Amino acid sequence: MLWLDLGNTRLKYWLTDDIGQIVAHDAKQHLQAPAELLMGLTDRFERYAPDFIGISSVLGDALNAKVSETLSRLNIPFEFVHVDAAHALMKSAYNDQQLGCDRWLQMLGAVDKKKRQCVIGCGTAVTIDLIDHAEHLGGYIFPSIYLQRESLFSGTKQITISNGTFDSVSQGMTTQDAVHRGILLSIVGAVNEISRRHPNFEVIMTGGDAATISQHVNRPVRLRDDLLLNGLARYFDYRNKP
Numbered sequence: 001m002l003w004l005d006l007g008n009t010r011l012k013y014w015l016t017d018d019i020g021q022i023v024a025h026d027a028k029q030h031l032q033a034p035a036e037l038l039m040g041l042t043d044r045f046e047r048y049a050p051d052f053i054g055i056s057s058v059l060g061d062a063l064n065a066k067v068s069e070t071l072s073r074l075n076i077p078f079e080f081v082h083v084d085a086a087h088a089l090m091k092s093a094y095n096d097q098q099l100g101c102d103r104w105l106q107m108l109g110a111v112d113k114k115k116r117q118c119v120i121g122c123g124t125a126v127t128i129d130l131i132d133h134a135e136h137l138g139g140y141i142f143p144s145i146y147l148q149r150e151s152l153f154s155g156t157k158q159i160t161i162s163n164g165t166f167d168s169v170s171q172g173m174t175t176q177d178a179v180h181r182g183i184l185l186s187i188v189g190a191v192n193e194i195s196r197r198h199p200n201f202e203v204i205m206t207g208g209d210a211a212t213i214s215q216h217v218n219r220p221v222r223l224r225d226d227l228l229l230n231g232l233a234r235y236f237d238y239r240n241k242p
């Protein structure tokens, strides 16, 4: 199988064998040209001869159409995931016309009907979702630490910070520190507040910035990098059952 995750920043793929083991995977910045990037990967994909392609995309209809066009040339059946708020594995109270496919799949990949869970995706946006015994209660969307920094950079005259590390949530004494620490605190503070309101929810984090953020959270955090892939596998596994 070939699994694709078309996010706002990166395209990720995983090739798996018949027992679900990953035989190849990668993540690449697509710079809003995912179809062109895929074109360059087709040789690689053909070598593994997957029998099916399952796709998560948050890129919208126009880019998805271009991706479809590129994938059609491979002569391998492919299918985009559609969010289903009434899925057998997890019910959702969220507007399913709007809920991002990556968010939903991350939850589907984590959901456990015996648990209360808080699933946090740390990618281009940070998403925080609450699930109570396989019922999605809703959530929150924040700009990532990098998007927040870009918005300060572009919206102010005196803040010219465009690089530096996010490594502390103590007060800063320079613009550089105040910006990085303020931004990190905005996410960490929100996570701590949500976990304070929901003390018996297991906190699970995934995505590129999960390690940076989790370090400052005052509760044990389970880091998982396989949630979206696991969600894709669960989704198509259910789809293929009568």
Ligand SMILES: Nc1ncnc2c1ncn2[C@@H]1O[C@H](COP(=O)(O)OP(=O)(O)OP(=O)(O)O)[C@@H](O)[C@H]1O
Residues within 6 Å of the ligand: 006, 007, 008, 009, 010, 011, 027, 102, 121, 122, 123, 124, 125, 144, 146, 207, 208, 209
């Ligand atoms: N200016 C930057 N400098 C360094 N890293 C950055 C910068 N902007 C973004 N990033 C990294 O890019 C990541 C966003 O994509 P990533 O693939 O890690 O997460 P994701 O959940 O897959 O995101 P998406 O699916 O939205 O592409 C951020 O988590 C961050 O680590």
Ligand SMILES: CC(C)(CO)[C@@H](O)C(=O)NCCC(=O)O
Residues within 6 Å of the ligand: 007, 008, 058, 098, 099, 100, 101, 102, 103, 123, 124, 125, 127, 141
């Ligand atoms: C929130 C992001 C950007 C996270 O990748 C994505 O899931 C998305 O575009 N969602 C649509 C908005 C929503 O989930 O309500």
Ligand SMILES: [K+]
Residues within 6 Å of the ligand: none
């Ligand atoms: K947008």
